Amino acid sequence: MNQSLSSQSPPDSFPVDQWYVGGFAWELTDKPLARTLLNQPLVLFRTASGEVAALEDRCCHRALPLSLGTLEGEGLRCGYHGLLFGSDGQCLEIPGQAKVPSKAKVRSFIAQERDQILWIWFGRDELLAPLSEPPAYPIHCSGDYRFAGDVYHYNAPWQLIHDNLLDLSHLGYVHLHTIGGNASIHMNAQMQVSGDEASVRVVRYMFDSEPPPTYSAAYPFKARIDRWQEIEFNLSHLKILTGAVDAGSQPVDDPQRGGFHMRGFHGITPETDTTCHYFWTMATNPISDPEATTRNVIEQTRQTFDEDKLIIEAQFANQQRFGERPMVDIHVDAAPNRARRIVERLRQVDSV
Ligand code: FES
Ligand SMILES: [Fe+2]
Known part of the structure; x- marks a missing residue:
């Protein structure tokens, strides 16, 4: 289906x-x-x-x-x-x-x-051992990063958060006052969506752009920057890597790249059919005034996630108010729809 x-x-x-x-x-x-x-x-x-x-x-x-x-x-x-x-x-x-x-x-x-x-x-059978080790997230234990996070309770089903995190286009509308900036840049940036049967990956690079204020405060960029945004969806959590290097200084798609990083962990677990828990952390590697910069990055992240919560809970409340009605897909829905197919497939595997 x-x-x-x-x-x-x-x-x-x-x-x-x-x-x-x-x-x-x-x-x-x-x-x-x-x-x-x-x-x-x-x-x-x-x-x-x-x-x-x-x-x-x-x-x-x-x-x-x-x-x-x-x-x-x-x-x-x-x-x-x-x-x-x-x-x-x-x-x-x-x-x-x-x-x-x-x-x-x-x-x-x-x-x-x-x-x-x-x-x-x-597990389907409480007596059987897990089929795998729990996922690793070594960033939390890396001496190179500082991080903090929080747990949000959502009056909305978990998949509405997947949709939101896999769609970068909302930045220019929902986060206008935090990380958003210009809506048309976010809507028009080139984006690659890929994945396999268990994950979805969204990658976007923005070359030779003006560093946003958080970036310039955190890292001594010389002038303009090359930026990356990489999202990886897995059933239980998403990882969102963003950051930048000095424009033209090194390849942005190299996993060993230097520069300034913001690495987000987003664990999303259903509470009930219509509510969920959102477990997030943000890790960063500021050079300039690390303590104050990390505080600032976490504060801005929190504001951003508060903005998302407002939208997603209002969206769900309205879905309930209007009941089941068809919705129209647009181009930004490619990655969220892939994630929905994965959740559905895994759910069907379980019910076999
Ligand atoms: S010991 Fe009596 S209810 Fe738990
Ligand atoms: Fe958002």
């Missing part, structure tokens, strides 16, 4: 046998974290020895959310009658009762921390 923006598939199922982002490492503190992912209410926590855990957020005794409990050693103690659960969901202790029945257990999900991202495996 040709899946496009104008023919949305039923939003009530998500591809499984996949890793999804459940949070960032720094969100796991001395308190359990409640978070619903793929319609599953979970409690996430880190044990005293540093292991990360994800359990169904429901005590098997009388169904209190376990996220209202407290962390204790290698487990989580329910806040009602004190049952203690290990990271595998098994009840370890029932206060005042010597024997713990083996069925005293809550469902656990496989959770792994990698490069400061907390990944949760959602």
Whole structure:
């Protein structure tokens, strides 16, 4: 089936046998974290020895959310009658009762921390091991980059964020006051869209252009610059690389290129059929006044993402208000439509 923006598939199922982002490492503190992912209410926590855990957020005794409990050693103690659960969901202790029945257990999900991202495996069969390692994102651990990020909750389905991030043309309209600049430059810049059965790649280069204010503040460019914008979509996350070198100084399509970089990580995980979580970080390598420049880059990124949130939530509210109606595709929809076909294909693979 040709899946496009104008023919949305039923939003009530998500591809499984996949890793999804459940949070960032720094969100796991001395308190359990409640978070619903793929319609599953979970409690996430880190044990005293540093292991990360994800359990169904429901005590098997009388169904209190376990996220209202407290962390204790290698487990989580329910806040009602004190049952203690290990990271595998098994009840370890029932206060005042010597024997713990083996069925005293809550469902656990496989959770792994990698490069400061907390990944949760959602498998078709909870007893089977993950089919792959969680995705790597070494930028978070590179000494060459400073980064920060945040978690946004969206009153909109996850695919509307995919659409937005894969379409650079909105910069000139939505982000006019931040990174946008001239709308016609963004609409008319040459763009290459490619990909395979699991990813979409959008590449755009802009040669011999004026450095935007953020760039000149961060990096000692001599004069004009050659810029790149590279987007890579994967089911659970997108990576967006932008940056620039002095015009004519080196090839912009060389992965080892120097210059100024802004590298965005965008983890997008459904919460429910109509809401989602957006986990983002921005990493950069400023030369001039690194601390202040990074703060500035993060602040501008945040403003930009706030602008997107306003648009996307308004878009979804209006889609609901008007109900199912055909929508018209235009040239900027090529990459978003590819991503939709991938999501649909993976969803169908799961339902076979
Ligand atoms: S509800 Fe959790 S211990 Fe009773
Ligand atoms: Fe945007």
